[in-house]
Amino acid sequence: KKLSDIKRVIEVNHQYQVDFLPKDGVFNVDVFADDITFLHQQIRGKINVYGKNISFPNLEFIHGQLKIENRKKGGSDFDHDFPVLKKMIGNLKVDKTKISFSELQEIVGNIEINNDAYLQFPLLEKSGSVFIKLNSGAAFPVLREINGDLENYGFETCYLTELQIVKRNFRTHQVLAKNIVEVGNLMMNKYCEFDHLKKVNGFV
Numbered sequence: 001k002k003l004s005d006i007k008r009v010i011e012v013n014h015q016y017q018v019d020f021l022p023k024d025g026v027f028n029v030d031v032f033a034d035d036i037t038f039l040h041q042q043i044r045g046k047i048n049v050y051g052k053n054i055s056f057p058n059l060e061f062i063h064g065q066l067k068i069e070n071r072k073k074g075g076s077d078f079d080h081d082f083p084v085l086k087k088m089i090g091n092l093k094v095d096k097t098k099i100s101f102s103e104l105q106e107i108v109g110n111i112e113i114n115n116d117a118y119l120q121f122p123l124l125e126k127s128g129s130v131f132i133k134l135n136s137g138a139a140f141p142v143l144r145e146i147n148g149d150l151e152n153y154g155f156e157t158c159y160l161t162e163l164q165i166v167k168r169n170f171r172t173h174q175v176l177a178k179n180i181v182e183v184g185n186l187m188m189n190k191y192c193e194f195d196h197l198k199k200v201n202g203f204v
Contacts, residue, residue: 009046012036028064055081063089065109070096091128094119110148113138129168132158150175164196 009028012018018038021027028045034052042061049068059082066088068080080099091109100120110129113119113136120139129148132138136154142162149169152158160177168184170177172192180194185202 009048049080053079056085057081057083060084060086061088065090065093067093068095068097068099069093108147111138113154125162168202 007028009030010017010021012029012031013033015033015036018036021029021038021040023040025040025043026045027043028047030048030050031054032050034054036051036053037055037057039058040056041058042063043059044063046065047062047067049066050071052070052072062085080097082099082101083103085101085104087106087108088104089108091112092107093112093114094117095114096116098118100122101124102120102122104121105123105125107124107127109127110131111119111127112131112133114133115135117136118138121143122139122141124140124143126145126147127143128146130138130140130146130150130152132152132154134153137156138154138158140158140160140163143160144162145165146163147167149171150166151169151171152174154174157174157176160175161179163177164179164181166180166183169187170180170183170185171187171189173189178194179196181196182199183197183201186200186204188204
């Protein structure tokens with residue numbers, strides 16, 4: 001079954017509905033309830049998380065979009081849990097939520113961080129485009145390669161000390177990437193020095 005063939009989205013309002021989901025992980029799901037646990041090792045489909053304290057203790061691989069959005073009033077420190085997620089093929093979009101992806105090493109897709117969200121990626125080495133939007137932030141201590149664009153309009157400077165390659169547009173606003181070696185287009189809003197930059201494939 002191709003992912004594009006899965007049209008139906010299953011709404012989860014109770015834990016027992018998760019227990020009836022296909023064991024092979026091929027489904028699209030909207031999670032509205034709180035305190036839900038998914039025991040799947042892999043999920044192939046779209047996952048939209050709107051509740052709080054959603055846990056994926058065994059999930060190692062996602063093929064599809066993962067969207068996490070806090071729709072509750074009040075704080076954004078919801079304890080979503082992805083303790084063993086190592087790889088994603090698909091886009092990651094997070095709104096109004098603070099979360100750490102402690103084991104994630106690669107995203108073949110884009111990362112979009114919006115509206116007071118804060119994300120930590122302690123082991124992420126490769127990703128698609130990274131867009132950090134207003135009032136948001138992220139930590140990527142070991143990110144080496146971005147196969148797309150890099151933009152940070154968040155609330156703090158993003159320190160990307162290991163970053164070497166940005167394949168498309170590298171906007172230097174609020175980004176410190178002193179070890180960058182190769183970029184597509186270099187877009188500077190102020191003077192920056194790059195001691196190791198060897199290749200600009202587009203324009204400056």
